[in-house]
Amino acid sequence: MSMSKEKKAYNRTIKIEDEEIPSIKSRLLQINSKQNLEDIINKTIYQPLEEIVNFLPEECIDLLFIDPPYNLSKKYGNTKFNEMNNNEYEKWFEGWFVKLIPLLKEEASVYVCCDWRNSSAVFNVLQSYLNIQNRITWEREKGRGALHNWKNNSEDIWFCTKSKKYYFDVESVKLKRKVIAPYKIDNEPKDWEETEDGKFRITFPSNLWTDISIPFWSMPENTDHPTQKPEKLLAKIILASSKENDVxxxxxxGSxxxxxxxxxxxxxxxxxxxEEKYCIYTEKRLLIAETDKTIQGYFNGVFWERNSLHDQKKEKMKLHETFRLDLKE
Ligand SMILES: C[S@@+](CC[C@H](N)C(=O)[O-])C[C@H]1O[C@@H](n2cnc3c(N)ncnc32)[C@H](O)[C@@H]1O
Structure with missing residues (x-):
């Protein structure tokens, strides 16, 4: 199985050489009986969820992130997901979702990704089992134009908790935004600071996220997965709703x-x-993460606005180092 395609010099999509595949595959786990947490922690289980969900240990998960196939006909590797009517999708979702609830710790948080089509079906299931805390909407930035409809440019993420008591660290997910109207009081900046890159304010995060870029060819996190989520989006969720060493x-x-x-x-x-191909991407990315802990758009404990000067500068420096680009370009 060759996973390396010829690519242009600027294209930083993750490439896997044929020689690497056997050792990467040997890292994948397959299970057929009840497991302890130590057996499956920090692993990728290469099996359909429905086949193994009953083998997973109970009450050990602090944060559950679910990005299921949306209700669209779409091919993921060798398997096609077929669009259903809304009721069928709700039943399909609930069928495996209920089996994940016993795995959660009492103070666990759950995030579920959707688009406008499957959001109501997902909401119906979530409200029966969890406390719904919020709905995040994030701007996809890119989207295909439609002649007879509005361009589909946003997605939802339902934020739920198992109980009313839960962990949420708002300080860790603040946003660094450019100041448009730099007010001063007694000649001192009000809530903003002057830096070498301009005037910025650190703000509390809302449930509308407009600072996310979908991975594309010039981003080092990019793979060939058709619906890869951005690392920046996961970083917000993981920082806000889990502590170090949580599960x-x-x-x-996916990837x-x-x-x-x-x-x-x-x-x-x-x-x-x-899908084996996506498990291999996962393991390859985990290997890269052993030495590269950077998350694009998250520096020095804050999330930077999309395409902020700092973000662009840093990326240009990396491209320069990698491809010896002229920095004036
Ligand atoms: C929307 S994608 C998730 C993308 C992922 N968040 C990422 O960043 O790459 C859904 C993934 O679920 C996988 N999938 C679909 N049905 C599955 C099942 N029954 N068990 C396990 N994985 C499944 C698909 O192969 C696909 O990779």
Whole structure:
């Protein structure tokens, strides 16, 4: 199975050489009986969720992140997910979702990704089992234009908790924004600071996220997975809703974003994925994360606005180092 395609010099999409595949595959886990947490922690389980969910240990998960197939006909590797009517999708979702609830610790948080089509079905299930705390909407930045409809440019993430008592660290997810109207009081900046890159204010995060970029070819986190989530998005969720050494579970881990960001932020992780190709991406990214802990758009404990000067400068420096680009370009 060759996973390395010829790519242009600027293209930083993760490449896996054929020679690497056997050793990467040997890191994957397959299970067929009840497991203890120590057996599956910091691993990628290469099996369909439905096949193994009853083998997972109970009450050990601090944060559950779910990015399931949305209700669209779409091919993931060798398997096609077929669009259903809303009621069927709700039943499908609830079928495996109920089996994840016993795995949660009492103070656990749960985040579920959706688009506008499946959001109501997911909400119906979530409200039966959990406390819904909020709905985050994030701007996808890119989206295909439609002649007879509004361009589909946003997604939802339902934020829920198992009980009313839960961990939430707002300080860790503050946003650094450019100041448009730099008010001063007694000639001193009001709530903002002057830096070498301009005037910035540190703000509390809202449930509308406009600072996220979908991974694309010039980003070092990019893979060929068709619906890869950005590391920056996972970083916000993991920082806000888990502590160091907590356990984060992603039952549809795809290219591994959740596991990789958990590792970069010193959390434990468990990823489940039914496609071997995506499990291999996950493990390759985990290997890279052993030495590279950077998360694009998150520096010095704050999240920077999309395309902020600092972000661009840093990226240009990296491109320069890698490809010897002329920095004036
Ligand atoms: C929306 S994608 C998740 C993408 C992921 N968040 C990322 O950043 O790469 C859903 C993933 O679930 C996988 N999947 C679909 N059905 C599954 C099942 N029954 N068990 C395990 N994985 C499944 C698909 O192969 C796909 O990679």
């Amino acid at each position: 984060v579970l992603d039952p549809f881990v 591994g974003t959740t596991s990789v960001v958990a590792k970069k932020l010193n959390r434990n992780f468990i990823g489940i994925e039914q």
